[in-house]
Amino acid sequence: MTHLHIADGVLPVFLWAAGLLIMAGLVAIVSYRHRNDRADRLTLLGSLAALMLAAMAVPLGPIGHLSFAPVVGILLGPGLGFLAAVVVNAILALLGHGGITVLGLNALVLGTATMAAQPLYRLARARFIPGTAAAIASVIAGVASVIALWVVLALAGGGPAVDPVAHVEAAGHVGHVEGLSATSRFVAFASPFWALGFAVEAIVSASVIGFLARVRPELLP
Protein backbone atom coordinates (compact mmCIF):
# COMPACT_ATOMS: atom_id res chain seq x y z
CA MET A 1 0.00 0.00 0.00
CA THR A 2 2.83 2.41 0.80
CA HIS A 3 4.84 1.17 -2.15
CA LEU A 4 6.04 3.87 -4.52
CA HIS A 5 5.69 1.72 -7.69
CA ILE A 6 6.60 4.74 -9.80
CA ALA A 7 8.49 3.60 -12.85
CA ASP A 8 11.66 4.72 -14.59
CA GLY A 9 11.95 8.23 -15.99
CA VAL A 10 9.28 9.85 -13.82
CA LEU A 11 11.40 11.29 -11.01
CA PRO A 12 14.37 13.65 -11.49
CA VAL A 13 17.79 12.05 -11.99
CA PHE A 14 19.33 13.62 -8.88
CA LEU A 15 16.61 12.08 -6.75
CA TRP A 16 16.80 8.47 -7.92
CA ALA A 17 20.62 8.64 -8.10
CA ALA A 18 20.67 9.82 -4.47
CA GLY A 19 18.23 7.04 -3.59
CA LEU A 20 20.52 4.43 -5.13
CA LEU A 21 23.53 5.87 -3.28
CA ILE A 22 21.77 5.93 0.10
CA MET A 23 20.47 2.40 -0.46
CA ALA A 24 23.99 1.21 -1.38
CA GLY A 25 25.38 2.86 1.76
CA LEU A 26 22.76 1.26 4.00
CA VAL A 27 23.27 -2.15 2.35
CA ALA A 28 27.03 -1.85 2.94
CA ILE A 29 26.53 -0.94 6.62
CA VAL A 30 24.00 -3.74 7.21
CA SER A 31 26.19 -6.30 5.39
CA TYR A 32 29.18 -5.28 7.50
CA ARG A 33 27.23 -5.48 10.75
CA HIS A 34 25.84 -8.91 9.86
CA ARG A 35 29.04 -10.29 8.28
CA ASN A 36 29.51 -12.92 11.00
CA ASP A 37 25.89 -14.08 11.12
CA ARG A 38 25.25 -17.80 10.69
CA ALA A 39 23.99 -18.80 7.25
CA ASP A 40 20.58 -19.64 8.71
CA ARG A 41 19.95 -15.89 9.05
CA LEU A 42 20.52 -15.66 5.31
CA THR A 43 18.12 -18.51 4.57
CA LEU A 44 15.57 -16.90 6.89
CA LEU A 45 16.00 -13.58 5.07
CA GLY A 46 15.31 -15.39 1.79
CA SER A 47 12.25 -17.20 3.14
CA LEU A 48 10.65 -14.12 4.72
CA ALA A 49 11.40 -11.91 1.70
CA ALA A 50 9.70 -14.59 -0.43
CA LEU A 51 6.76 -14.51 1.97
CA MET A 52 6.60 -10.73 1.53
CA LEU A 53 6.37 -11.26 -2.24
CA ALA A 54 3.66 -13.88 -1.75
CA ALA A 55 1.71 -11.62 0.64
CA MET A 56 1.83 -8.83 -1.93
CA ALA A 57 -0.39 -11.07 -4.04
CA VAL A 58 -3.21 -10.52 -1.53
CA PRO A 59 -5.19 -7.69 -3.17
CA LEU A 60 -6.75 -4.82 -1.19
CA GLY A 61 -9.12 -3.27 -3.67
CA PRO A 62 -8.29 -2.25 -7.21
CA ILE A 63 -4.83 -0.65 -6.77
CA GLY A 64 -3.51 -1.91 -3.46
CA HIS A 65 -2.10 -5.01 -1.87
CA LEU A 66 -0.67 -6.15 1.45
CA SER A 67 2.98 -5.22 1.98
CA PHE A 68 3.68 -7.46 5.02
CA ALA A 69 6.67 -5.18 5.69
CA PRO A 70 5.86 -4.59 9.40
CA VAL A 71 5.67 -8.33 10.18
CA VAL A 72 8.91 -9.08 8.31
CA GLY A 73 10.54 -6.11 10.06
CA ILE A 74 9.40 -7.35 13.49
CA LEU A 75 10.74 -10.85 12.80
CA LEU A 76 14.04 -9.94 11.08
CA GLY A 77 15.01 -6.71 12.84
CA PRO A 78 16.00 -3.40 11.25
CA GLY A 79 19.13 -4.49 9.34
CA LEU A 80 17.98 -7.71 7.70
CA GLY A 81 14.50 -6.20 7.38
CA PHE A 82 15.96 -3.46 5.20
CA LEU A 83 17.79 -6.05 3.09
CA ALA A 84 14.51 -7.94 2.66
CA ALA A 85 12.92 -4.70 1.38
CA VAL A 86 15.79 -4.25 -1.10
CA VAL A 87 15.54 -7.85 -2.33
CA VAL A 88 11.75 -7.67 -2.74
CA ASN A 89 11.94 -4.37 -4.61
CA ALA A 90 14.74 -5.68 -6.86
CA ILE A 91 12.62 -8.67 -7.88
CA LEU A 92 9.56 -6.44 -8.37
CA ALA A 93 11.60 -4.03 -10.51
CA LEU A 94 12.72 -6.91 -12.73
CA LEU A 95 9.07 -7.82 -13.21
CA GLY A 96 8.27 -4.28 -14.29
CA HIS A 97 6.50 -3.48 -10.98
CA GLY A 98 8.39 -0.28 -10.23
CA GLY A 99 11.43 0.99 -12.08
CA ILE A 100 15.00 -0.22 -11.96
CA THR A 101 16.41 3.29 -11.54
CA VAL A 102 14.00 4.05 -8.67
CA LEU A 103 14.94 0.82 -6.86
CA GLY A 104 16.82 2.83 -4.24
CA LEU A 105 13.85 5.07 -3.47
CA ASN A 106 11.37 2.19 -3.47
CA ALA A 107 13.66 0.26 -1.11
CA LEU A 108 14.04 3.25 1.19
CA VAL A 109 10.27 3.80 1.35
CA LEU A 110 9.43 0.15 2.04
CA GLY A 111 12.60 -0.27 4.11
CA THR A 112 11.51 2.54 6.43
CA ALA A 113 8.61 0.33 7.53
CA THR A 114 10.75 -2.80 7.95
CA MET A 115 13.47 -0.88 9.83
CA ALA A 116 11.06 0.86 12.19
CA ALA A 117 8.85 -2.15 12.96
CA GLN A 118 10.92 -4.10 15.48
CA PRO A 119 12.00 -1.15 17.68
CA LEU A 120 8.38 0.06 17.71
CA TYR A 121 7.13 -3.42 18.53
CA ARG A 122 9.58 -3.71 21.45
CA LEU A 123 8.42 -0.35 22.78
CA ALA A 124 4.74 -1.22 22.48
CA ARG A 125 5.29 -4.71 23.88
CA ALA A 126 6.20 -3.19 27.25
CA ARG A 127 2.54 -2.21 27.71
CA PHE A 128 0.49 -4.36 25.35
CA ILE A 129 -0.04 -7.99 24.37
CA PRO A 130 1.87 -9.15 21.23
CA GLY A 131 -1.03 -8.74 18.78
CA THR A 132 -1.88 -5.20 19.91
CA ALA A 133 1.80 -4.25 20.00
CA ALA A 134 2.19 -5.54 16.43
CA ALA A 135 -0.85 -3.54 15.27
CA ILE A 136 0.53 -0.35 16.87
CA ALA A 137 3.99 -0.98 15.39
CA SER A 138 2.43 -1.71 12.01
CA VAL A 139 0.46 1.55 11.90
CA ILE A 140 3.36 3.74 13.05
CA ALA A 141 5.80 1.98 10.70
CA GLY A 142 3.30 2.48 7.87
CA VAL A 143 2.99 6.18 8.68
CA ALA A 144 6.80 6.45 8.74
CA SER A 145 6.92 4.80 5.33
CA VAL A 146 4.33 7.22 3.93
CA ILE A 147 6.29 10.15 5.38
CA ALA A 148 9.38 8.80 3.57
CA LEU A 149 7.30 8.68 0.37
CA TRP A 150 6.07 12.24 0.99
CA VAL A 151 9.66 13.42 1.44
CA VAL A 152 10.62 11.75 -1.85
CA LEU A 153 7.75 13.44 -3.68
CA ALA A 154 8.42 16.80 -2.03
CA LEU A 155 12.09 16.54 -3.04
CA ALA A 156 10.96 15.82 -6.59
CA GLY A 157 10.15 19.51 -6.38
CA GLY A 158 8.64 21.51 -9.18
CA GLY A 159 6.64 18.93 -11.06
CA PRO A 160 7.46 16.01 -13.32
CA ALA A 161 10.96 15.46 -14.61
CA VAL A 162 10.24 15.62 -18.33
CA ASP A 163 13.05 18.08 -18.80
CA PRO A 164 15.31 18.61 -15.82
CA VAL A 165 16.69 21.85 -17.27
CA ALA A 166 14.02 23.69 -19.18
CA HIS A 167 10.61 24.78 -17.98
CA VAL A 168 7.85 23.63 -20.29
CA GLU A 169 5.65 26.46 -21.42
CA ALA A 170 2.60 25.98 -23.58
CA ALA A 171 -0.57 27.97 -24.24
CA GLY A 172 0.05 30.30 -21.37
CA HIS A 173 0.65 27.50 -18.88
CA VAL A 174 3.83 27.47 -16.94
CA GLY A 175 4.84 23.82 -16.97
CA HIS A 176 6.39 23.69 -13.56
CA VAL A 177 3.78 23.48 -10.87
CA GLU A 178 4.61 24.20 -7.30
CA GLY A 179 6.30 21.10 -5.88
CA LEU A 180 4.71 21.12 -2.48
CA SER A 181 1.19 21.80 -3.74
CA ALA A 182 1.58 19.03 -6.33
CA THR A 183 2.82 16.72 -3.59
CA SER A 184 -0.11 17.68 -1.40
CA ARG A 185 -2.44 16.85 -4.29
CA PHE A 186 -0.79 13.44 -4.65
CA VAL A 187 -1.10 12.86 -0.91
CA ALA A 188 -4.76 13.88 -1.10
CA PHE A 189 -5.38 11.39 -3.94
CA ALA A 190 -3.58 8.57 -2.20
CA SER A 191 -4.64 9.18 1.43
CA PRO A 192 -7.84 7.06 1.34
CA PHE A 193 -5.84 4.11 0.00
CA TRP A 194 -3.17 4.60 2.65
CA ALA A 195 -5.74 4.80 5.44
CA LEU A 196 -7.33 1.55 4.24
CA GLY A 197 -3.86 0.03 3.91
CA PHE A 198 -2.85 0.95 7.49
CA ALA A 199 -6.04 -0.57 8.89
CA VAL A 200 -5.73 -3.80 6.92
CA GLU A 201 -2.00 -4.13 7.58
CA ALA A 202 -2.60 -3.57 11.32
CA ILE A 203 -5.27 -6.30 11.52
CA VAL A 204 -3.13 -8.77 9.56
CA SER A 205 0.03 -7.95 11.56
CA ALA A 206 -1.85 -8.33 14.86
CA SER A 207 -3.27 -11.63 13.68
CA VAL A 208 0.08 -13.04 12.45
CA ILE A 209 2.06 -11.94 15.51
CA GLY A 210 -0.77 -13.05 17.85
CA PHE A 211 -0.75 -16.44 16.14
CA LEU A 212 3.04 -16.75 16.51
CA ALA A 213 2.82 -15.68 20.17
CA ARG A 214 0.40 -18.57 20.77
CA VAL A 215 2.21 -21.31 18.88
CA ARG A 216 5.92 -20.34 18.69
CA PRO A 217 6.59 -17.44 21.07
CA GLU A 218 10.36 -18.01 20.86
CA LEU A 219 10.33 -16.64 17.30
CA LEU A 220 9.26 -13.18 18.50
CA PRO A 221 11.73 -10.53 19.71
Next chain:
Amino acid sequence: MSSDVALVDTWAASGRSSWHRASALSKMAFVACVLFAVVTAHDPALLAGLAALLLVCLATARIPVGPALMLALYPLLFSSLYVLSRWDGTWETPSVLLLRSLTGSLAAVLLVSTTPYPDLFAPIARVTPRLLGDGLFLTYRAFFGLLHRAERTWTALRLRGGLAGNGLPRDLRHVGDGLGQLVLHSYDRSQRLYAVMQIRGHSGRVCGCRHWAHFTPIDLVPLALGIVVVLCAIARGGAS
Protein backbone atom coordinates in the same frame (compact mmCIF):
# COMPACT_ATOMS: atom_id res chain seq x y z
CA MET B 1 1.57 -11.01 -8.71
CA SER B 2 2.46 -14.59 -7.71
CA SER B 3 1.22 -15.92 -11.03
CA ASP B 4 3.23 -13.20 -12.80
CA VAL B 5 6.47 -14.51 -11.29
CA ALA B 6 5.59 -18.09 -12.22
CA LEU B 7 4.65 -17.03 -15.76
CA VAL B 8 7.87 -15.07 -16.31
CA ASP B 9 9.94 -17.92 -14.87
CA THR B 10 8.33 -20.34 -17.33
CA TRP B 11 9.04 -18.01 -20.26
CA ALA B 12 12.67 -17.60 -19.19
CA ALA B 13 13.32 -21.29 -18.58
CA SER B 14 11.50 -22.77 -21.57
CA GLY B 15 12.38 -20.30 -24.35
CA ARG B 16 14.85 -21.18 -27.12
CA SER B 17 14.96 -17.92 -29.09
CA SER B 18 18.04 -15.85 -29.92
CA TRP B 19 17.21 -13.58 -27.00
CA HIS B 20 17.19 -16.57 -24.67
CA ARG B 21 20.55 -17.77 -26.04
CA ALA B 22 22.24 -14.37 -25.62
CA SER B 23 24.25 -13.92 -22.43
CA ALA B 24 22.69 -12.17 -19.43
CA LEU B 25 25.40 -9.54 -19.49
CA SER B 26 24.69 -8.40 -23.06
CA LYS B 27 20.95 -8.21 -22.32
CA MET B 28 21.66 -6.20 -19.17
CA ALA B 29 23.77 -3.82 -21.27
CA PHE B 30 20.84 -3.48 -23.68
CA VAL B 31 18.45 -2.70 -20.81
CA ALA B 32 20.93 -0.14 -19.45
CA CYS B 33 20.97 1.54 -22.88
CA VAL B 34 17.15 1.58 -22.97
CA LEU B 35 17.04 3.10 -19.49
CA PHE B 36 19.52 5.76 -20.58
CA ALA B 37 17.16 6.64 -23.43
CA VAL B 38 14.13 6.53 -21.11
CA VAL B 39 15.71 8.92 -18.63
CA THR B 40 17.09 11.37 -21.19
CA ALA B 41 14.39 11.38 -23.90
CA HIS B 42 11.86 14.22 -24.00
CA ASP B 43 10.31 13.23 -27.31
CA PRO B 44 7.08 11.20 -27.19
CA ALA B 45 7.73 9.89 -30.72
CA LEU B 46 11.13 8.48 -29.73
CA LEU B 47 9.69 6.87 -26.59
CA ALA B 48 6.78 5.38 -28.56
CA GLY B 49 9.26 4.03 -31.11
CA LEU B 50 11.33 2.54 -28.33
CA ALA B 51 8.27 0.87 -26.80
CA ALA B 52 7.38 -0.53 -30.24
CA LEU B 53 10.94 -1.84 -30.64
CA LEU B 54 10.70 -3.61 -27.28
CA LEU B 55 7.37 -5.18 -28.27
CA VAL B 56 9.01 -6.46 -31.46
CA CYS B 57 11.90 -7.83 -29.36
CA LEU B 58 9.38 -9.64 -27.12
CA ALA B 59 7.65 -11.07 -30.19
CA THR B 60 10.94 -12.26 -31.69
CA ALA B 61 11.77 -13.85 -28.32
CA ARG B 62 8.43 -15.73 -28.70
CA ILE B 63 7.14 -14.21 -25.47
CA PRO B 64 3.32 -13.77 -25.56
CA VAL B 65 3.10 -10.03 -26.16
CA GLY B 66 -0.33 -9.57 -24.54
CA PRO B 67 0.55 -10.92 -21.08
CA ALA B 68 3.99 -9.27 -21.22
CA LEU B 69 2.34 -5.94 -22.03
CA MET B 70 -0.09 -6.39 -19.15
CA LEU B 71 2.89 -6.90 -16.81
CA ALA B 72 4.52 -3.74 -18.13
CA LEU B 73 1.29 -1.74 -17.81
CA TYR B 74 1.03 -2.41 -14.07
CA PRO B 75 3.16 0.54 -12.90
CA LEU B 76 1.29 2.86 -15.27
CA LEU B 77 -1.62 2.85 -12.83
CA PHE B 78 0.56 4.25 -10.08
CA SER B 79 2.46 6.58 -12.39
CA SER B 80 -0.90 7.93 -13.65
CA LEU B 81 -1.83 8.98 -10.13
CA TYR B 82 1.48 10.79 -9.79
CA VAL B 83 1.26 12.38 -13.23
CA LEU B 84 -2.34 13.46 -12.60
CA SER B 85 -1.33 15.21 -9.39
CA ARG B 86 1.34 17.17 -11.28
CA TRP B 87 -0.37 17.83 -14.57
CA ASP B 88 0.85 21.08 -16.08
CA GLY B 89 -1.92 21.55 -18.64
CA THR B 90 0.03 20.16 -21.59
CA TRP B 91 -0.47 16.74 -23.20
CA GLU B 92 3.26 16.25 -23.74
CA THR B 93 4.20 15.93 -20.08
CA PRO B 94 1.79 13.10 -19.23
CA SER B 95 2.45 11.28 -22.50
CA VAL B 96 6.23 11.44 -22.04
CA LEU B 97 6.03 10.31 -18.41
CA LEU B 98 3.64 7.45 -19.14
CA LEU B 99 5.66 6.31 -22.16
CA ARG B 100 8.81 6.41 -20.05
CA SER B 101 7.10 4.17 -17.45
CA LEU B 102 5.89 1.76 -20.11
CA THR B 103 9.24 1.59 -21.92
CA GLY B 104 11.27 1.04 -18.76
CA SER B 105 8.92 -1.72 -17.63
CA LEU B 106 8.94 -3.39 -21.06
CA ALA B 107 12.76 -3.47 -20.99
CA ALA B 108 12.74 -5.10 -17.55
CA VAL B 109 10.12 -7.64 -18.66
CA LEU B 110 12.17 -8.49 -21.79
CA LEU B 111 15.26 -9.09 -19.65
CA VAL B 112 13.60 -11.20 -17.00
CA SER B 113 11.45 -13.24 -19.40
CA THR B 114 14.44 -14.29 -21.54
CA THR B 115 16.98 -14.92 -18.78
CA PRO B 116 16.77 -17.80 -16.28
CA TYR B 117 17.17 -16.52 -12.75
CA PRO B 118 20.57 -18.09 -11.94
CA ASP B 119 22.05 -16.27 -14.96
CA LEU B 120 20.22 -13.09 -14.06
CA PHE B 121 21.24 -12.95 -10.41
CA ALA B 122 24.82 -14.29 -10.78
CA PRO B 123 26.31 -11.05 -12.21
CA ILE B 124 24.36 -9.01 -9.64
CA ALA B 125 25.73 -11.23 -6.86
CA ARG B 126 29.28 -10.55 -8.10
CA VAL B 127 29.01 -6.83 -7.39
CA THR B 128 26.81 -6.81 -4.28
CA PRO B 129 27.51 -7.89 -0.69
CA ARG B 130 26.99 -11.60 -0.01
CA LEU B 131 23.83 -11.09 2.04
CA LEU B 132 22.14 -9.19 -0.78
CA GLY B 133 23.36 -11.28 -3.72
CA ASP B 134 22.58 -14.59 -2.07
CA GLY B 135 19.40 -13.13 -0.62
CA LEU B 136 18.13 -12.59 -4.16
CA PHE B 137 18.79 -16.24 -5.11
CA LEU B 138 17.28 -17.66 -1.95
CA THR B 139 14.23 -15.40 -2.09
CA TYR B 140 13.46 -16.34 -5.67
CA ARG B 141 13.94 -20.05 -4.94
CA ALA B 142 11.90 -19.91 -1.74
CA PHE B 143 9.11 -18.05 -3.51
CA PHE B 144 8.06 -21.02 -5.63
CA GLY B 145 8.02 -23.42 -2.69
CA LEU B 146 5.97 -20.90 -0.77
CA LEU B 147 3.65 -20.25 -3.68
CA HIS B 148 2.28 -23.80 -3.67
CA ARG B 149 1.97 -23.74 0.09
CA ALA B 150 0.16 -20.37 -0.04
CA GLU B 151 -2.27 -21.62 -2.69
CA ARG B 152 -3.11 -24.66 -0.54
CA THR B 153 -3.59 -22.41 2.49
CA TRP B 154 -5.96 -20.03 0.63
CA THR B 155 -7.90 -23.00 -0.77
CA ALA B 156 -8.25 -24.49 2.71
CA LEU B 157 -9.33 -21.11 4.11
CA ARG B 158 -11.99 -20.72 1.43
CA LEU B 159 -13.28 -24.30 1.73
CA ARG B 160 -13.60 -24.02 5.51
CA GLY B 161 -15.42 -20.70 5.30
CA GLY B 162 -12.51 -18.58 6.50
CA LEU B 163 -13.09 -16.06 3.72
CA ALA B 164 -16.87 -16.41 3.55
CA GLY B 165 -17.60 -12.71 3.94
CA ASN B 166 -18.36 -12.71 7.66
CA GLY B 167 -17.15 -9.14 7.90
CA LEU B 168 -13.84 -7.78 6.63
CA PRO B 169 -12.05 -7.68 10.01
CA ARG B 170 -12.86 -11.35 10.67
CA ASP B 171 -11.80 -12.40 7.17
CA LEU B 172 -8.57 -10.43 7.55
CA ARG B 173 -7.87 -12.13 10.88
CA HIS B 174 -8.23 -15.46 9.10
CA VAL B 175 -5.88 -14.23 6.36
CA GLY B 176 -3.47 -13.29 9.16
CA ASP B 177 -3.72 -16.78 10.68
CA GLY B 178 -3.00 -18.26 7.23
CA LEU B 179 -0.01 -15.98 6.82
CA GLY B 180 1.10 -16.94 10.34
CA GLN B 181 1.19 -20.58 9.26
CA LEU B 182 3.21 -19.55 6.22
CA VAL B 183 5.65 -17.70 8.52
CA LEU B 184 6.12 -20.92 10.52
CA HIS B 185 6.62 -22.85 7.29
CA SER B 186 9.19 -20.25 6.20
CA TYR B 187 11.12 -20.65 9.46
CA ASP B 188 11.15 -24.43 9.18
CA ARG B 189 12.10 -24.25 5.52
CA SER B 190 14.97 -21.86 6.22
CA GLN B 191 16.34 -24.22 8.89
CA ARG B 192 16.11 -27.21 6.51
CA LEU B 193 17.84 -25.22 3.77
CA TYR B 194 20.58 -24.19 6.19
CA ALA B 195 21.15 -27.85 7.12
CA VAL B 196 21.33 -28.81 3.44
CA MET B 197 23.80 -26.00 2.76
CA GLN B 198 26.00 -27.17 5.63
CA ILE B 199 25.93 -30.78 4.40
CA ARG B 200 26.86 -29.68 0.89
CA GLY B 201 29.78 -27.62 2.21
CA HIS B 202 28.44 -24.08 1.83
CA SER B 203 31.46 -21.88 1.14
CA GLY B 204 29.94 -18.45 1.61
CA ARG B 205 28.48 -18.00 -1.87
CA VAL B 206 25.32 -19.65 -3.10
CA CYS B 207 25.91 -19.47 -6.85
CA GLY B 208 29.16 -19.89 -8.71
CA CYS B 209 27.66 -20.33 -12.19
CA ARG B 210 29.28 -18.45 -15.04
CA HIS B 211 26.78 -18.94 -17.91
CA TRP B 212 25.89 -15.29 -17.68
CA ALA B 213 29.26 -14.33 -19.17
CA HIS B 214 29.43 -16.89 -22.02
CA PHE B 215 29.63 -14.63 -25.03
CA THR B 216 28.59 -15.87 -28.48
CA PRO B 217 28.02 -14.03 -31.78
CA ILE B 218 24.33 -13.79 -30.87
CA ASP B 219 25.27 -11.29 -28.13
CA LEU B 220 26.01 -8.79 -30.87
CA VAL B 221 22.26 -8.36 -31.45
CA PRO B 222 21.36 -6.85 -28.02
CA LEU B 223 24.65 -4.94 -27.91
CA ALA B 224 24.15 -3.43 -31.38
CA LEU B 225 20.51 -2.60 -30.63
CA GLY B 226 21.58 -0.96 -27.38
CA ILE B 227 24.12 1.23 -29.18
CA VAL B 228 21.49 2.24 -31.75
CA VAL B 229 19.05 3.15 -28.98
CA VAL B 230 21.64 5.33 -27.22
CA LEU B 231 22.64 7.05 -30.46
CA CYS B 232 18.97 7.75 -31.29
CA ALA B 233 18.40 9.17 -27.81
CA ILE B 234 21.45 11.43 -28.12
CA ALA B 235 20.50 12.52 -31.65
CA ARG B 236 16.86 13.27 -30.77
CA GLY B 237 17.92 14.90 -27.51
CA GLY B 238 20.26 17.18 -29.41
CA ALA B 239 17.61 17.98 -32.00
CA SER B 240 14.88 18.91 -29.50
